[in-house]
Structures are given as C-alpha cells and as structure tokens.
Amino acid sequence: MAVPSVADRVAAELRLQLAEGLLLPGARLTESTISEELGVSRNTVREAFAELAAERLVVRHPNRGVFVASLGPGDIHDVYTVRRFIEVSALRGGGSPERVAAVRAAVEEGRAAAAADDEEALGTANQHFHGAIVALAESRRLNTIMGQVLAEMRLFFHKATVDAHFYRGYLDDNEAICEALEAGQLERAADLLLAYLNRSEQKQSAVHGD
Amino acid sequence: MAVPSVADRVAAELRLQLAEGLLLPGARLTESTISEELGVSRNTVREAFAELAAERLVVRHPNRGVFVASLGPGDIHDVYTVRRFIEVSALRGGGSPERVAAVRAAVEEGRAAAAADDEEALGTANQHFHGAIVALAESRRLNTIMGQVLAEMRLFFHKATVDAHFYRGYLDDNEAICEALEAGQLERAADLLLAYLNRSEQKQSAVHGD
DNA sequence: AATCCTCGGATTGTTCAACAATTCCTAGAT
DNA sequence: ATCTAGGAATTGTTGAACAATCCGAGGATT
Known part of the structure; x- marks a missing residue:
C-alpha cells in the first residue's frame, strides 16, 4: 500500500543521479528531455523539480530552466x-x-x-x-x-x-x-x-x- | 524585475491565510476550490501545494488531498x-x-x-x-x-x-x-x-x- | 439493530495539447 | 566590431480529459 506518486519517483530517480555524480553541478535539466526519458508528463517532471528545488539540490532560474545546484x-x-x-x-x-x-x-x-x-x-x-x-x-x-x-x-x-x-x-x-x-x-x-x-x-x- | 511566478504568488497567498489564522489546522484544501477562487489553473495550485508541503505547512494525504498541518x-x-x-x-x-x-x-x-x-x-x-x-x-x-x-x-x-x-x-x-x-x-x-x-x-x- | 456490501459521486493523480512569454542564438545591417 | 531584428527553443500556464482512488449513502444480510 501507499505507492509513492509518479512525481515522487521521478524526484527519487533524479536524486539518485545527483548523488551518483551523473549530473554535475551547473548542468541543465530540460523538462522535455527528462519527460520523455522517463516516460512521464512534463507537468509531472515539473512537480518533481519543485521537490528538488525545495531541497536546494537544484536551482530554478525563472524562464531559463532548472540547473543542478553549484555551491560557491x-x-x-x-x-x-x-x-x-x-x-x-x-x-x-x-x-x-x-x-x-x-x-x-x-x-x-x-x-x-x-x-x-x-x-x-x-x-x-x-x-x-x-x-x-x-x-x-x-x-x-x-x-x-x-x-x-x-x-x-x-x-x-x-x-x-x-x-x-x-x-x-x-x-x-x-x-x-x-x-x-x-x-x-x-x-x-x-x-x-x-x-x-x-x-x-x-x-x-x-x-x-x- | 524578476516577477514571481503565478505558482509562487498562490503559495504566498496561502501562506498569508495560514499565518492569518484564516485556515485552521486540519482544514482541507481542495484544488478545484482554490483554483477558481484565485483564478488560476488546477495545475498551478498543485505546484503551490508542493511548495507548502516542502515547508511542512501542509500535508499531503495521497489520493485524499492536502490538509493544513496540525502539530501533535x-x-x-x-x-x-x-x-x-x-x-x-x-x-x-x-x-x-x-x-x-x-x-x-x-x-x-x-x-x-x-x-x-x-x-x-x-x-x-x-x-x-x-x-x-x-x-x-x-x-x-x-x-x-x-x-x-x-x-x-x-x-x-x-x-x-x-x-x-x-x-x-x-x-x-x-x-x-x-x-x-x-x-x-x-x-x-x-x-x-x-x-x-x-x-x-x-x-x-x-x-x-x- | 448492527454489520457488511455495493454503487455512485467527488476529488485527486496524471497525461496531453495548446499558446503566450521569455530567453538565447544567429544572421544581417550599420 | 557593435547593434538590431528575427526565429528557434524552452519555460510558464491553461484547459480538458481520463483513470484511480476515496468517501458516503443506501440496501441487503444476519
């Protein structure tokens, strides 16, 4: 019971790739790419981004996209x-x-x-x-x-x-x-x-x- | 410049109502209601909910909706x-x-x-x-x-x-x-x-x- | 009377398609 | 070389649709 939502699973997948070092700081995450790569809707990817942004793993530049957070x-x-x-x-x-x-x-x-x-x-x-x-x-x-x-x-x-x-x-x-x-x-x-x-x-x- | 996104404004509005005591702990927030109340899409409300959930102001019960957080x-x-x-x-x-x-x-x-x-x-x-x-x-x-x-x-x-x-x-x-x-x-x-x-x-x- | 079952109705979760707004890049003009 | 104007690409947002799930109201059963 209590299956995690699709958005949660997308977020988890991205978290994994981030921890793994597959996505390096500064890299850009385009909605459409991830959307078709994981076979989910663009809207769902968006919700996953919101999660990751709240955790500071990712930064949103308005109208420019989300990027892997890079720490100065x-x-x-x-x-x-x-x-x-x-x-x-x-x-x-x-x-x-x-x-x-x-x-x-x-x-x-x-x-x-x-x-x-x-x-x-x-x-x-x-x-x-x-x-x-x-x-x-x-x-x-x-x-x-x-x-x-x-x-x-x-x-x-x-x-x-x-x-x-x-x-x-x-x-x-x-x-x-x-x-x-x-x-x-x-x-x-x-x-x-x-x-x-x-x-x-x-x-x-x-x-x-x- | 840097106008906050609509989702951000919805989240801000809800944050305000929460701080104001207009929405009491345990109260339910239905997407459609808020959606038409603020004149935004249901999808946008959803993104706002994600923000608030990350701040623990609101809890998501899967398939049941989001509720104002109540602290035990x-x-x-x-x-x-x-x-x-x-x-x-x-x-x-x-x-x-x-x-x-x-x-x-x-x-x-x-x-x-x-x-x-x-x-x-x-x-x-x-x-x-x-x-x-x-x-x-x-x-x-x-x-x-x-x-x-x-x-x-x-x-x-x-x-x-x-x-x-x-x-x-x-x-x-x-x-x-x-x-x-x-x-x-x-x-x-x-x-x-x-x-x-x-x-x-x-x-x-x-x-x-x- | 109390419990269980079923069936609608309502709401959420998710997708899809569209369009406006914005940014970025490029090519051309000065 | 710099500036400007388009144009492609991407994001932000909407609206509609549909499946999945939950909830409550009756009905049937004991």
Whole structure:
C-alpha cells in the first residue's frame, strides 16, 4: 500500500543521479528531455523539480530552466555552519544506548570500507557517522535537515573524492569522537567534533574555489 | 524585475491565510476550490501545494488531498528541540554589532506593542526577536530553517493567543537575554534563552493536547 | 439493530495539447 | 566590431480529459 506518486519517483530517480555524480553541478535539466526519458508528463517532471528545488539540490532560474545546484565558497561555509550548530549540539546532548551504538556501527562500517579499499563506501560510511550523531537527538525535523545538508554536500564532494585517500584521515577522528561519546565525555566529544568540522571545512574550501 | 511566478504568488497567498489564522489546522484544501477562487489553473495550485508541503505547512494525504498541518504533542517537542539547537548555538556565537542592534530593536518593538496593548504585534515582535537571534550567525540556510520553524509555530499559536497576556511575560526574558548579549556574556545569554525555551515549551504543551 | 456490501459521486493523480512569454542564438545591417 | 531584428527553443500556464482512488449513502444480510 501507499505507492509513492509518479512525481515522487521521478524526484527519487533524479536524486539518485545527483548523488551518483551523473549530473554535475551547473548542468541543465530540460523538462522535455527528462519527460520523455522517463516516460512521464512534463507537468509531472515539473512537480518533481519543485521537490528538488525545495531541497536546494537544484536551482530554478525563472524562464531559463532548472540547473543542478553549484555551491560557491560562501555556500560551503554556510553548510559547515549548519553542521557545526546541529551536530555539535546533538553530540553534547548525548543519546540513548541504541543511538550511541548506531554511531559506533558507523565507525566500524568505515573501518571495514578502509580495509576493503573502497573509497566510495568510505564516503557513505562517513555520512552515516554524522547522520548517526544527529540521530542522537531523536528529532524528526533535525534528521531531515541533516539529510538535506548531506545531500547538498554529496553534490560537490565528487571533486574531492578524486583524491583517493581523502576520507582516510577521518577514520581516527571518528573513532576518538565515538570513544568520548561512549565514555560519557560529552563536552570532550563535542570539542573534537567541532575541531574536525573546522578542519574539514578548510580542506574543502581549499579544494574548491579559493 | 524578476516577477514571481503565478505558482509562487498562490503559495504566498496561502501562506498569508495560514499565518492569518484564516485556515485552521486540519482544514482541507481542495484544488478545484482554490483554483477558481484565485483564478488560476488546477495545475498551478498543485505546484503551490508542493511548495507548502516542502515547508511542512501542509500535508499531503495521497489520493485524499492536502490538509493544513496540525502539530501533535510530539511535533511541539520536536519544534522546540530544533529551536534549542539553533537559537542557543547562535546566541553562544555572538554576532556583529549590527546584528546585536537588530536583536535590541526587536525587544523595543515588543515594548512598543505592549504599550499599545496590541497582542498581535507583540506576537510578531517576539518572532522577530528569535529570528534576530538566529540572524546573528549570518547563515542563509539557518535563517530559512528558522523561518520555516516560526511559520510552523504560527500555525498553532492562534489557540494560545486567545489568552490575552500570553506574550506579556516574555518581555522581561527577552530584555534580560538581550542585555547579556550586549554585555558580551554569551554563555549567560545562552543559558537564559535555553531556560526560556524550556518554559515556553511547557506552556505550549499545556495549552495543547497533553 | 448492527454489520457488511455495493454503487455512485467527488476529488485527486496524471497525461496531453495548446499558446503566450521569455530567453538565447544567429544572421544581417550599420 | 557593435547593434538590431528575427526565429528557434524552452519555460510558464491553461484547459480538458481520463483513470484511480476515496468517501458516503443506501440496501441487503444476519
């Protein structure tokens, strides 16, 4: 029951292609093309665009069309500001044992990916880790906000992952943060996470525009 | 230039009616009615609905229609959780003199409204106050998130404002928080705000369902 | 009387076709 | 080289149509 609407499925398909890196930032999405490509009406594509635009994955230029969102230096800082606010607060608040276990699971997922030399899996494991931190707060709204932010970041992380060992250095950070969390040293964990985010932002803005 | 699209104008009109309390939570919005009422196509109304649904002002029940969002007890707690995370972090981070001045301005706006016995204005002044706190962070994304949260709250605050002096008690809280901020006592300001939010949540969940 | 069933009526989900408005590109004129 | 005028292409919006789904009102059954 409760089959997702066609518009939702189109949006999901586009989200997938965006995450996959098939559609690069700045690329144009023409309604008619997608319409016939997916075998749906132009109007339905339009509704899907509205969804994606609300999630900031796509930008609408009136009368010009929709384009894959491309984040400038200002946006990168902005995204990290949101992450600092939400993730650090969540970590400082701690969480139930199950939620803490989920954080630990994400760390192990990262280790496994590193052992298998799977950079792709390493990246998603890292995102799971930060998602699990926000999930500590048990807030539906914060979870969706974080989900959108992570989706936004996937958009321009593709450039970064060219550097094979990009996420490698984060493994120990995650481990340390997780240990502090498990030990109940919330302030310390929060400080570690904050430092991590600051470093990550610097790296990112170094890779991208100035 | 850059005339907003018709769909945007419809969405804006509905947003207005929602904030105004003309459309109460749970009310149904039929496409055809709004369509002829505003003299636009049903398809356009549909796009407007997509916008509002993304802002959580409205919920879509598949094949049943869209309804004005109504927040249950869990949602109230959730909204306050988001506010605690974002507002407190923003306050703790301080801001530029101009942004601090904006917070002060919101406090004075509240005082003026109280002097004029205008409960309506008092409510919006209070929202300006909290908006100004988030604005300290100078983050576009945090501002829009906060805007959506405040819009969500306006939806069910109408019940509360029946009590004529509901916001009255907040005036001194805001004053104290603002003074601490101006004095650079950020931790103290953050503590005050946190206490305020906790009290406010209790009041709200007392007024609404258990 | 209460429950179940069926059948219309109404509304949503989706498509299609059309047209105005706008942008972009190109070719020609100055 | 710059400017202007067309013209093609795309978006924005409308209107109508139809299938799918939901809801309520009676009727039949126990």
